[in-house]
Every structure is written in structure tokens, then in C-alpha cells.
Amino acid sequence: MTLLLTAIGLLGGFVLGISLAIMRVYGEKELIWIASGYEKVLRGIPILVLIFIFVFGIPGIFWFIDPISRPFFGVFLALGLRSGAYQSQIFRGAILSVNPGQMEAARALGMSRLQAFRHIILPQALRLAVPSWSNEYAVVIKDSSFAYSVGVIEITKAAYRVSANFPVLWAPVMGIAAILYFIFTYPMTRMFGERQTKKLKKLGMGGG
Amino acid sequence: MVGPVLRVVDVSKSYSDLHVLKGVSFEVWEQEVKVIFGPSGAGKSTLLRCINLLDPPEKGEVYLCGQNLMAPETNLNAMRARIGIVFQHFNLFAHLKAIDNVSIGLRRVKGLSKEEAHVKALEALDRVRMAKWANHYPAQLSGGQQQRVGIARALAMDPDVILFDEPTSALDPELIGEVLQVMLDIAKTGTTMVVVTHEMGFARAVASEMLFLDEGVIVERGTPQHFFVSPTSERVKNFLKQINILYGSHEELLKRSNEGGSK
Numbered sequence: 526m527t528l529l530l531t532a533i534g535l536l537g538g539f540v541l542g543i544s545l546a547i548m549r550v551y552g553e554k555e556l557i558w559i560a561s562g563y564e565k566v567l568r569g570i571p572i573l574v575l576i577f578i579f580v581f582g583i584p585g586i587f588w589f590i591d592p593i594s595r596p597f598f599g600v601f602l603a604l605g606l607r608s609g610a611y612q613s614q615i616f617r618g619a620i621l622s623v624n625p626g627q628m629e630a631a632r633a634l635g636m637s638r639l640q641a642f643r644h645i646i647l648p649q650a651l652r653l654a655v656p657s658w659s660n661e662y663a664v665v666i667k668d669s670s671f672a673y674s675v676g677v678i679e680i681t682k683a684a685y686r687v688s689a690n691f692p693v694l695w696a697p698v699m700g701i702a703a704i705l706y707f708i709f710t711y712p713m714t715r716m717f718g719e720r721q722t723k724k725l726k727k728l729g730m731g732g733g
Numbered sequence: 734m735v736g737p738v739l740r741v742v743d744v745s746k747s748y749s750d751l752h753v754l755k756g757v758s759f760e761v762w763e764q765e766v767k768v769i770f771g772p773s774g775a776g777k778s779t780l781l782r783c784i785n786l787l788d789p790p791e792k793g794e795v796y797l798c799g800q801n802l803m804a805p806e807t808n809l810n811a812m813r814a815r816i817g818i819v820f821q822h823f824n825l826f827a828h829l830k831a832i833d834n835v836s837i838g839l840r841r842v843k844g845l846s847k848e849e850a851h852v853k854a855l856e857a858l859d860r861v862r863m864a865k866w867a868n869h870y871p872a873q874l875s876g877g878q879q880q881r882v883g884i885a886r887a888l889a890m891d892p893d894v895i896l897f898d899e900p901t902s903a904l905d906p907e908l909i910g911e912v913l914q915v916m917l918d919i920a921k922t923g924t925t926m927v928v929v930t931h932e933m934g935f936a937r938a939v940a941s942e943m944l945f946l947d948e949g950v951i952v953e954r955g956t957p958q959h960f961f962v963s964p965t966s967e968r969v970k971n972f973l974k975q976i977n978i979l980y981g982s983h984e985e986l987l988k989r990s991n992e993g994g995s996k
Contacts, residue, residue, distance in 0.1 A: 626824035633785055634838035634890065635814025644841055649828045729872030730827050 526679040528709065530600060530669040535662060537605025542612025549613065550620050551642075560613065567610035572668045575603035580675045596675040608665050615661060619654035620646060652725060659717035663710045670706075680705055736799050737762050738893050738925050744783050744793035745949075746776075753779045755949040756793065761894060764923040768936040768957075771946035772972060777929040778821070780946065781896045784927070785816045798893060814842045817887030817895035821903050823879045825871040831858065831882045832867040835889045843890065857889035858882070861915045877908030881915050888919065895919075897928040931976055937961060945969050 548560040567575075579586070580599035587595045623646050631641035673682035684702035688695040737760040746754040753776040761767050769777050782788040784795055786802055786809060795802045802812055825834050836854035839845045845853065858864045861881040871879050880900055887895045900916065901909045913935050920926055920939040930936065936943055937957045945953045945960070945968075953960075953969050964970050 624824075624827075626820065626822055627826060629787055630818075630820065630824035630826065632810075633787060633813055633816075633818045634886070635810045635812075635842040636838070637810050640841055644837060645826055649826075652828060727872065728827050728870055 526677065527666065527669050530604060530672055530679060531666040533601050534604030534608055534665050534669065538608025538612045541605065541609030543616050545609060545613035546616035546620055549617050564610045564613055567607050572603060572607055573671050573674060575607055576600055576671055576675055579603045597677050600672040600675060600677055604665055604668060608661060611661055615654050615657045616650060619650040622653055623649045649730060653730060655721040656718045659714040663714050666709055667706060738798055740796040741784060742794040744790040746779055746783055746788065746790045753949055757951055759944060761925060761927055763925055765941040766920050766926045766928065766939045768940040768943045769929045769946055770931055770943065775946045776949045777946050778898050781898050781929060784896060785813050785818060814890055815893045817890055817892035819883050819887050819895065819897045819900050821899040823883045825879055825882055827871055830868050830870055831863060834882055835886045838886065838890050854889055857885040860888060861885045875908060876904045877911045880904065880912045884915055894925040894927060897926065897930065899929050901930065901932060933976055
């Protein structure tokens with residue numbers, strides 16, 4: 526459940542983040558204003574408060590879903606919307622760090638702005654974003670632990686339940702939970718972060 | 734073809750207070766090689782960028798094969814596909830191998846199939862003697878090799894004209910030769926070219942006409958013969974003298990340093 530929440534939270538945030546980043550880099554004044562406003566607000570609210578808002582605050586938004594799974598979707602929405610705000614910054618930075626000559630060369634070949642973005646800028650920006658993006662993964666997987674507060678069974682909640690039934694095991698169970706988080710976080714960030722940095726170097730990108 | 738391939742009429746461009754181009758006009762006919770030279774800041778690069786409207790001029794017109802690029806109904810992307818450009822800093826697509834750098838325009842802009850584009854791209858790489866390096870990424874190539882891929886990328890599109898923006902000035906001296914050789918080859922096969930360069934040897938060998946640009950205007954124009962034998966304006970004479978010191982005979986330099994030492 527932790528991994529599922531993390532995965533779809535990240536995915537939602539990914540789609541949202543890229544859209545926001547595009548708005549901020551290429552958009553008109555109003556779009557930039559909306560996107561940066563969104564980022565400021567979402568980055569300013571603690572994840573727990575967001576989860577409460579979407580699970581208890583406006584329960585009506587998931588009227589079409591079975592009440593038992595509503596908290597899950599509330600958490601998903603909270604994680605995704607917030608991660609989107611952070612990912613937007615990651616992708617904006619990545620898009621801006623692609624050399625302007627790349628866009629020029631693409632346009633000079635006769636590509637439209639959209640084609641140039643799709644085939645030249647975005648593939649490079651995504652590569653550049655991977656190291657910071659793996660950090661975002663580490664943040665979201667840990668934030669997903671807040672889901673326990675609204676009754677979604679993920680690692681933390683499961684650990685909590687076990688230890689409630691067997692109070693003597695509280696420390697080892699929580700220890701195992703912590704180790705699980707670590708196992709899911711560290712190798713991933715290491716693999717993506719360091720390997721990608723090396724790869725980027727090989728392509729002469731990113732100045733890293 | 735009837736009429737010039739490229740016609741630039743009274744093009745002006747300024748960045749805030751700085752007038753970079755003040756009414757430049759010239760024509761390029763099929764198979765011509767036009768060399769534009771002049772001191773830095775003269776507006777040479779800006780002129781090229783105005784021609785394919787990467788930086789649209791404020792005043793004046795640019796015609797490609799009789800079609801006005803500035804007209805609102807012109808499909809600019811389609812027209813740009815017919816104007817090749819080779820950049821000073823190569824601007825190869827960093828995430829693509831040499832072959833894909835050359836074929837991506839064929840696929841995405843000209844709509845060729847993957848296989849057709851591959852064949853054509855390989856041909857273009859072969860013309861710049863880079864076929865062997867087709868599967869290398871730009872960062873794995875030397876500056877001279879990257880620039881040759883840049884030339885192949887422009888060539889592959891079969892453009893009506895190719896613009897060269899100081900193609901050798903970012904290169905180490907020992908790499909300039911291979912790029913110039915490729916440029917000579919394609920000039921001799923009848924490619925229409927507009928070349929901004931200080932490589933006077935290249936100009937002497939293939940230029941049909943040379944334009945001396947300074948402070949946003951064409952100061953003098955003529956054949957290489959004219960410039961190297963009897964340039965008329967003082968500015969051109971001075972400039973060519975400087976170039977000579979940089980690239981050619983050392984006598985001038987020695988004379989100067991002797992004068993300086995005796996003071």
C-alpha cells in the first residue's frame with residue numbers, strides 16, 4: 526500500500542508538475558501567475574493538513590467511490606497535488622537548464638515550438654531532472670506514512686496495529702518499519718541519483 | 734530557377750537602443766557562395782538570425798525563392814526547413830546520437846519514415862566524412878567532428894540555402910581544417926551558401942561575392958579578387974590587415990613589435 530500510494534502520488538505529481546513547469550516557462554503572464562501561486566500555496570501547507578482536508582474536509586469530492594476506499598483517494602490526491610507543486614520546481618529548473626541553443630537549432634530545422642519541446646527540450650529536461658526527482662520520490666514515500674492517520678493500511682499503520690496488539694514488540698516492529706522505508710528509499714535514490722549524474726556527464730549535459 | 738534564392742531587402746534590427754542592422758540588402762543566387770565578414774559587433778550573426786527569422790527583423794523583408802518570409806500567411810516552420818543553418822557552437826542535440834541528430838529533422842519536419850530518414854542521414858554524414866561516427870553522442874566527438882555533424886544536419890534537409898554562422902571560430906586551430914575542407918566540398922557541388930567567417934582562405938577559394946559588414950551596414954562588396962587586391966575603403970583595408978596578422982604573414986606583426994620595442 527505504501528508503494529502504491531507513493532507510485533500514484535508521484536505519477537499524479539509528475540503529470541501536474543510538468544504541466545505547471547510548462548506553464549511557468551512558456552506561459553503567458555496569467556498562467557505563470559496561476560502556476561506559481563499554486564506552488565506557493567501547496568508548498569505552504571503541511572501534508573497532514575492536506576490529507577485531512579481531502580479526507581474529512583471535503584468528503585463530497587469522492588461521492589462516486591465506495592466510502593471505504595475514500596480515504597485512500599484522499600491521500601492520493603493530497604500526495605499528488607503537493608508533489609506536483611514540488612515537481613513543478615524540479616522540472617522548471619530542468620527545462621531552463623537545457624541550453625537555449627537546443628531550442629534554436631530545433632526551430633531552425635523547421636520544428637514547431639511544440640515539436641521542439643516534445644522531441645528536443647523535454648527528453649533532455651527529463652534526464653536532467655532524474656537526480657532531483659529521486660529525492661522527491663524519497664520525500665513522497667515517507668509522506669505516505671501520514672496516510673495511517675486516516676485509516677489507510679500502509680507500512681506505518683500496519684506496524685502500529687501489530688505493536689498495539691503486542692506492546693512488548695513496539696520497538697522492534699517500528700524498527701522494521703523504519704528499515705523497510707530505508708530499503709525502499711536509499712537504493713532507489715542512489716541508483717537514480719548517482720547513475721544518472723554519471724550518464725549526464727557522458728552526454729555533456731547539466732554541467733555536473 | 735528564375736530570380737534569386739534569397740533576397741534580403743533593407744533589413745533593420747535593434748536591441749533596445751543598439752542599432753545592430755541599419756538597412757542591409759543583398760541577393761543570393763543559386764549555387765552562389767556569399768561570404769560576409771567584418772569586425773565583431775558588426776551585426777553579422779544578427780543578420781543570419783534575421784534571415785531565418787529566429788530573430789525577426791523590425792524593418793525590411795526577406796524572400797526565399799520569391800516568397801516573403803515576413804508575410805503573416807507564410808508558414809514559417811515550412812520555410813525554415815528550407816533554410817539550413819550551421820551554428821558557431823554547433824548546437825547539436827545533446828541527447829541524440831550523430832545519426833539521430835541528422836535524421837530527426839527528416840522524420841519530424843519532412844515526415845520521412847524511420848528507414849528513409851536513416852538512409853538519408855547516413856548519406857549526409859558520409860558527405861561530411863562522419864559516417865563512421867554515426868553512433869556517437871555529440872559529447873564523445875571533437876569540436877570539428879561535431880561541427881561536421883552540424884553541417885550534415887543542415888545538408889540532409891536539402892535546403893535551398895545554408896547559412897553558416899562563424900562555423901570555425903569556436904574550434905581549436907588544428908580542427909578548423911577538416912571543417913573548412915567539408916565546406917569547400919559542398920560549395921563545389923553547387924550548394925547555395927551564406928557564410929559568415931574570417932577564414933579568408935576559404936573566401937578566396939569559393940566566394941562568388943564578399944560583403945564587408947560594419948556597424949550594421951554593408952560598407953563594401955565585391956569579388957575576393959577585389960578585396961585582396963584593391964579594397965577601396967580605409968575600414969576594409971585596416972580590417973584585412975588585422976586578419977592578416979591573425980592568420981597569415983608574420984611580417985606585419987614583427988614590424989609592429991619592433992616598432993613597439995624601439996619606443
